[in-house]
Amino acid sequence: MARRTVLGAACLAVSLSPFSAPLAQSGPPQLAPLSEWDEFWTVLTMAPDGSWGAATDSQSNLAIARAIANCKVMSGAAIGCGAYFTSIRAGWSLGITCSSHNIVVARQTLADAEQAVSNRIIELRRHYAPNLPPCLRVVTVDPHGRIITPKANDPSRHVHPSASALADHPASRP
Numbered sequence: 001m002a003r004r005t006v007l008g009a010a011c012l013a014v015s016l017s018p019f020s021a022p023l024a025q026s027g028p029p030q031l032a033p034l035s036e037w038d039e040f041w042t043v044l045t046m047a048p049d050g051s052w053g054a055a056t057d058s059q060s061n062l063a064i065a066r067a068i069a070n071c072k073v074m075s076g077a078a079i080g081c082g083a084y085f086t087s088i089r090a091g092w093s094l095g096i097t098c099s100s101h102n103i104v105v106a107r108q109t110l111a112d113a114e115q116a117v118s119n120r121i122i123e124l125r126r127h128y129a130p131n132l133p134p135c136l137r138v139v140t141v142d143p144h145g146r147i148i149t150p151k152a153n154d155p156s157r158h159v160h161p162s163a164s165a166l167a168d169h170p171a172s173r174p
Contacts (some may be wrong), residue, residue: 042145043067043084044093046102051075052095052138056145060087090143096159098124098135110140118161133157 042056043063053071057063064085071081086093088106096103103120107113117135125132132153137159140148 014017029165039090040145041087041089042091042093042106042140042143043085043087044104044139044142045071045081046083046095046097046104046138047071047075047077047080048083048100048102049075049077049080050097050102050138051077051081053081054093054139054141054145054147056141058068063087092143093139093141094137095139096121096135096137098129099133101129102131103135117159121159121161 017161025149040056040058041060041063042065043060044052044054045062045064047054051071051074053067053069053074055063055066055070056067064082064087067085068081072078075081084102084104086106088108091106092110093106093111094104094117096117098121101123101124103117104113105116106121107116117137121132121135133138137150140150142148169174
């Protein structure tokens with residue numbers, strides 16, 4: 001009996017302590033501003049065959065595992081879905097396929113992500129694959145983790161490095 005009385009007194013003391021004060025206040029709670037660390041992780045992965053998977057989670061390891069699992073569903077292959085992946089908090093992710101070459105990028109803004117894709121296409125064509133076939137955007141993931149897949153006849157699906165990207169790229173300088 002004495003044990004229950006002590007336990008009851010301890011619970012009463014904690015419930016009346018300053019820790020419970022915010023619960024007794026009237027009015028809406030004041031939320032702290034979100035920082036980058038409060039944002040969820042978005043992971044985009046692509047297999048060599050162009051299959052992809054995306055996932056968003058508060059923990060990066062879970063986002064990676066789910067993105068790979070989603071890719072495996074699309075691919076049907078047991079391996080390869082973790083071959084290329086990128087992760088970012090509150091940013092844009094793009095998945096591009098150029099026949100047998102995949103490009104996976106993530107940047108804070110869509111414009112920066114598209115510029116990174118252009119730069120990579122230029123590097124591939126100059127240094128590794130001069131006959132690189134046309135590249136197609138297969139997936140875009142927005143900062144909230146929403147997946148945007150372009151329609152087959154959508155002209156924005158075709159990826160071409162801009163003239164300014166070609167002129168400004170370090171590999172184009174003598």
